Amino acid sequence: MEPHPPPALATALDQARRLVDSRYPAALSAVLGGSTARGRATGTSDLDILVLLPDGDVTRRETLRHEGRLTEVFAHTRAGLEEIFAADRAGRRGTMLFLYAESVSVHDPHGHAAALRAEARAQVDAGPDPLTRKQRDDARYGLTDLLDDLADVRDRHEQLVVADRVLTNASALLADHRHAWWGNGKWLPRRLMTADPVLGGALLQAHLALAEQADPAPLTAIAHEILDLVGGPLREGHSGLWAERGRSGE
Known part of the structure; x- marks a missing residue:
């Protein structure tokens, strides 16, 4: 000191x-x-x-x-x-x-x-422990499912809730890809910008655009860009035990 x-x-x-x-x-x-x-x-x-x-x-x-x-x-x-x-x-x-x-x-x-x-x-x-392959695939599946929901929802309240979860899940995948620490609450944007100022900043701006303008396109685009870094969207072929399953679609 x-x-x-x-x-x-x-x-x-x-x-x-x-x-x-x-x-x-x-x-x-x-x-x-x-x-x-x-x-x-x-x-x-x-x-x-x-x-x-x-x-x-x-x-x-x-x-x-x-x-x-x-x-x-x-x-x-x-x-x-x-x-x-x-x-x-x-x-x-x-x-x-x-x-x-x-x-x-x-x-x-x-x-x-x-x-x-x-x-x-x-x-x-x-740095933190990396996600296992199973954890990463679960996260890819969860984010893919959320993006499908984001494309379908019309109710503004539902859209905002889904967008928040897209931000959270995409930031966690990006932080893991960069072998960086992740955050929650006020620490999510702080850690996200440390992990990847370019993609992290774009993700935050896209989330803000949806909140202010109800436009999901920028958030969808940057989330897909992050998904592509970690293997792409995942739907068919994904499976898991019920006890291990992240119930991301509810």
């Missing part, structure tokens, strides 16, 4: 230290992550605090209000964090990995936080 952090960050770090000292006195380490650590906090941003607990404790997430500020605490053991990191790689969103990788130390008497931050940065740089 820089020796003289900006005032907003310094205030947040002091708040985080007081919370850790009072609520987690046995903590082995703690870091501050999220928008506050990245210098992008707004007046409504919460604090994201990650606390390493001794072995034998319970990995958990707690939401509380500390000194008037909404705070999310991700408290975990070392074994619990390994499971979370593995799930992050498999889920390809990397939520906890990015929180650690972009964090600032709050409490680190034994160097655990520094080691975990370095580990997280290495895993973020290595």
